[in-house]
Amino acid sequence: MTEHEPRFDFRTVGSKTVYEGAILALRLDQVEMPGGRVAEREVVEHHGAVAIVALDASDRIALIEQYRHPIGRRLWELPAGLLDEIDEPPVDAAKRELAEETGLAADTWSVLVDVTASPGFTDECVRIFLAENLSQVDRPEPKDEEADIVLEFVPLDEAIARALSGEFVNASAVSGILALAASRAGSVALRPADAPWPDLPTTFERRKKSHG
Template sequence: MAHSYEVLGSEQVYEGRIISLRTDTVAMPGGGESVREVVHHPGAVGVVALDDEDRVVLLRQYRHPVRQHLWELPAGLRDVDGEPPVETAKRELAEEVQLAADRWSLLVTQHPSPGFCDELIHLYLAEGLTEAARPDGFVVEHEELDMTVERVPLAEAVQWVFDGKVKNALAVIGLLAAAQVRSGSPRLRPLDGD
C-alpha cells in the first residue's frame, strides 16, 4: 500500500511577483517527518511552431539567472486567470513572434523541476503558420527588446540539442518531441489534456 505523504504543516516563506516559496512538513514512510521547500509557480506554456517548410521558430533571449542568451521556443506564463493553456499558447505565439496557427496539437506536459517546484508546462505543436498582430495592450519590453527570432530547419534544430547549442529544457523537449511526431506517428492527447 502506497504511503500518503500527508502535509502536517505549511508555512509561507516568500511571496513574489511570479513565484512563492513555502515549507511543508510531510509525514514520511516509517513514521518520520521531513521539511520540504516548495516553490509555487503559476505554470507555463511553450509552442513548437513549424512552418510549411518544416522550419521551427526559435528565439534567442537573455536569461539572467544563467547569464546567457539561450535558444528557446515561444513560451510564457499562465498568468491570466481562467485562460485555458492552449489559449495562453496562442496569445504567446502572437506576442513573441507575431504568428498565428491553423492547427494545434498538445505535444507533452511536463514538470521541469518536481523536486522543489510545482510548475506544470503544456507544450503545443502549432502548424499552418500565418502572420498575426500582437494582442492589444501588449508592450515589448525588458529582455524581449533584445530578443532575436529565427526559423531553423527542424532537423538542424534537433542537432543543436545534441551540439549543446540548445540548453533550455522546454526547447530540448519540444524539438525532440516534434521530431518524433515527424518521423513516427505517436498518439497525441486532446488539446485540453493534462
C-alpha cells in the first residue's frame, strides 16, 4: 500500500452489551476486516480519567501510595480520578481530585501527556496534567481505599529513577514522570490546560446517562 492509497474502513456491523457495571461495560462488536471477514472484538467501555503531576517549589512530585485490589497490593501513583460527569472540563476534575486526595491546590495548570491505557481492548484514556505553584486547601474526609492513602513528596530525579527501576509501575505515574523529564530535556512547550482531547472517552457515560 502506498501512502496515497485509501486505508481500509473498519466498520462495526453488529454489537451487543454483555455486562454493565458501576464503572465499566463490556460489549462484543462484530467488525469487518480487510478481505471481508467479520471478526468479534471485546471492548471495555470505561470512564475517562485525569492524573496530576503536582510539582512543588523544591522540584518534588506529590505521590500517593494506594491499595489496588485487582493486583492485590499498594501502588505508588499520581493523584487521579475518573471523569464521571460528561460535561465537567477535565482540568476542573483534576483540581477536584488533587484537593480530595492530597489537600493541595495549584495556580498553574498545563497538559503533560494523554495516554490510552490499553487500546487493544478498552477505550479508557487518561489526561495527565502538570500542576505548579501549589498551596494547601481543606481535604474532604477520605473513605474506603482513600482512607489508607499515604502521601509523599518525591524529588523529580528520584521519581525518574524509581520509575525506570520498576518500583513505580502505575501507567499514569510512569507516563507523567517521564513526560515531565522529557519536556524539560527537550525544552518542549506544554499544551494549555484546556487543550482539545479528541480521544476523551464518553461512550460509557452516555450509556449511563441514557438510562436516566
